[in-house]
Amino acid sequence: MNDRFEERMSDEKVRSDTRIVAGLGAIYCAGNHRDRRRSPLVSDGAALGVYGRRVPRLCDECAEHIRYAEKRRAYCSRDPKPFCAHCDTQCYRADELAWQRQMMRYAGPRSMWHGYAIPGIKHALEARKWRKTMAAKAAETKES
Numbered sequence: 001m002n003d004r005f006e007e008r009m010s011d012e013k014v015r016s017d018t019r020i021v022a023g024l025g026a027i028y029c030a031g032n033h034r035d036r037r038r039s040p041l042v043s044d045g046a047a048l049g050v051y052g053r054r055v056p057r058l059c060d061e062c063a064e065h066i067r068y069a070e071k072r073r074a075y076c077s078r079d080p081k082p083f084c085a086h087c088d089t090q091c092y093r094a095d096e097l098a099w100q101r102q103m104m105r106y107a108g109p110r111s112m113w114h115g116y117a118i119p120g121i122k123h124a125l126e127a128r129k130w131r132k133t134m135a136a137k138a139a140e141t142k143e144s
């Protein structure tokens, strides 16, 4: 782990985003990898106590994806960070992006039953606001 990661992970917004993505990953893993051995995530984020006592349980494969997601979130240079799906930087590697999409599609709707309802709703609202902003921007560009 380097200092920059640690410094970025001290930001409450970064921590909470990281918890959400790992929590959703755990829902996905529990639903799809029932036959695999799943254990509490071991990662730089976990070492920094980002997950508190609710360390998500993941199989080895999902843990690898979440370790990647932790780094991407920590090193995101956007502030405020846009909703990833609408970001024009797209810092994710193509294969990781594909995994993340598939994972979110499964875990997003199910997150309500797992205590992630509020972040889920917030996420949806943010996405709507973002689309509106982008639409307004596009309209402005056309006018000028």
Ligand SMILES: [Zn+2]
Binding pocket: 028, 029, 030, 033, 036, 058, 059, 060, 061, 062, 063
């Ligand atoms: Zn898994």
